Amino acid sequence: MTESTLSSALQEAASNSKAWPFLEAQRLVKRYREGKPDGAPILFETGYGPSGLPHIGTFQEVLRTTFVRRAYEALTGEKTRLVAFSDDMDGFRKVPTNLPNQAMLAEHLGKPLSRIPDPFEKYESFAAHNNAMLREFLDRFGFEYEFIAASDRYNTGQFDEELKNVLAHNQDILDIMLPTLRAERAATYSPIMPISPTTGTVLQVPVEVVDAAAGTIRFTDEDGSVIEQSALGGQAKLQWKVDFAMRWVALGVDYEMYGKDLTDTGVQSGKIAKVLGGRKPEGLIYELFLDANGEKISKSKGNGLTIEEWLQYGSEESLGFYIFPNPKSAKQLHPGVIPRAVDDYWQFRERLAEQPLDKQLGNPAWHLLRANGAPEGPEAPGAGDTLPVSYGLLLNLASVLGAEATSENVAEYLANYVGEPVDSPELNQLIDTAVNYTRDFIVPTLNKRAPTETEAAALRALDAELAAGNAQTSAEDLQTKVYEIGKDEQFGFENLRDWFKALYETLLGSAQGPRMGSFIALYGIGNTRKLIAEALAKA
Template identity: 30%
Template structure:
């Protein structure tokens, strides 16, 4: 294999590696580990956008290590100091979290009652996904960085030029918001809330303190409300219009998120980080902050957003789009990594169809890689995603179509159908069958109601009686006896048992489903069937 594989055309990881090397040369950073960063807002369930940011950064990290031989770190910071501004739609008992609005996420209880806090539960979920994806990284909490003093030196740099930096960042928000905007949000000594609406009266960079007041004349807009709130309504228990002096160091304050992003990059000496297209303007503000502080900003890579089937951005608080846990259950690790590797700047739908294509894309690349003269690009892509062995057996798409045609009722039936369709030498791995079964559960259409005429009802009752009286008999043979003289009953039987007008041979389907399960399904079909008299005839009543 060529030693110059990193320069295969269209390998975006190699391009990013070169950009990082150029940055380090400008910074004069010739020793020590190079730090790659990523951020995570733990206010809602991690989604594919969150994971893509970390996994894609890990691709670039490995490319950089291969090209330079330098040591690296990948640090993922969970912003658990952020305030709970809106109760996510994806949590149970949402009303129980409403009293905690405005509190730092690490002090909001876990609605599932498992983790110490809402933030910690979301961090645990992200950590499990990254472990499945085999991403080597450090996950740290923003609250630990603030309270330990790790940010203090950078905070003093911001305070030393507070007026200019505050005006610079504040220019990116609306005129109404600027009336009560400060890059430093104090953690209230009275209620423990993150105070977002302040007027800073004084800054002491030497002591690291700010003096602020919550203005009396500000109107506060909150997500989900179609009207503004008065300060005394939103900040109950806080002194309104009175000066308060607090330390901005050691966790006494938390930066507004654009300034917080710049603070985290500066304090962590980050060389490379990614962000979505929706944060392009915020990334521009971050670069301006670095320029104002006379520091060299890190390399920031803008990636395309993941959208749902309706083209809407996938959101962790709304929970739209294909759930990440479900995707991981259907996709192989290599399939998901290939999905994230390809064309990262392009917006991408994340739905069932994309899952189907992603798993087979790895097989396609493995086939291309077998060409010794023209397969260098494919071999590089497989190495980037960590694919160690070419997949065997049938394609994932073929396996999914087999299950769709056979309509198995459970995983055991799915395995039995697969074993009937594929000879021993071509059978897929059990893990792939399990993933195809989970995909089938998501993709199969809702069953259609069956309208049973007298003949179909008679056949089903005969079959039920036969299955109940002869539990050890061949269900296929019992079916033929029940159908005796009524060959036209097949279509309503398919609708009654499978929820569709066609499918595999019913005798085979009953044998694989088993007598006990078949009897339960027949009885259920009889209980759910729509009598002909209830059938809508259309037209005017």
């Protein structure tokens, strides 16, 4: 199959795919049926507020946007751009309690984030520090993007023409915004916020447009003096919803998604963009994350799961896999979802190579493997890769080892199981995260109960079968032996599930567990017999 044939096959499959990134991409294609008028690439944007460090919400928004971006490229064969925009001209509203130099920061409340000293004393400003962290964060995950800081555009005059346009339509924007505001807020609202020439703070005061074409405005400063000054060159900042719209028009943004909490912002900003002579971008409104209790995640409550915590217990790919499905449905985000996400990701990845193209495009692994590079041809690199054991099996092995579990001894067991040293970076990562997860979440909950009389009899039978075998017995043969004992009527199990539950609770100390044949092969027949002996000693 030639390269052009591959591309045609991919585009045809993409045009019929019901996977959500392709549905979004198909909608974006309809935006410009004859192509973008100026011939420029389709522009995707994600926004970032640098009052805090990048977090899991930042990751999911950039990743989901990238899914749509790659889907659009597969569908059309066209190049695209992704801009990560930092709103670092926003006023500093509250001092986060987890930052150093609290007193210094408190002195700069109200000023643009880009004009506040860095509390970490590493960069020229607080925003510069957090912008650097954002770029480091995005680079860490291999995202392809262009970074734009609001302060650069405002201060250098690159937004000046857009600011004049806002001033020229000041009343039109007020007509859109004032009906949406409470009376108290409406009394001080202005689409443009001047920066005080005396204190440097971003002012929330009524503004009179003196000369829109020249960019001149008049307002009352904090000390009561009436000031007439330019709004250009970084001497003013637009209100959030107006800034959102202005940015869409100024940059020519074609696609931007945002959370459900910004639904109203999207509506009002879309109206303002139209007033400014532009067009609201296409986009998806996604649901927000919930904690283990189904409550909205709050930074102040600390009831969420950070990306650092996820990566301590699972892989980047597993996080992406968990994020992928149903962006319009809320997802609970807590450590308990990680093991399944890891194993499900690898199952989907293994299945990918055997799937026809139309099924591949609905496979989350296809999108994840292509997220940070769009290879020619329909199949993503890494499709069909497999691991010799599941994450769940590694968790069971580590839990049996208990407090003594280390990456080194788990790797030794695994090397004996597969017959060669573990040298795969992905497998080594899986081992490290399994040990971490077991230590923090499984070992503290383990409780091996004593077997009942009939369960003890079944365990003795299993022990006898293992004693008669040898170290080379395959996992499948071991599984068969376990099955046969569970089906033997003399032991009185109503079904195999009861037998396996007894094995998990008496040998492993948990209500759920692995495929026992694989576990015995991995842990070793001799070590498994020791577990049985310990359980029988309690009978």
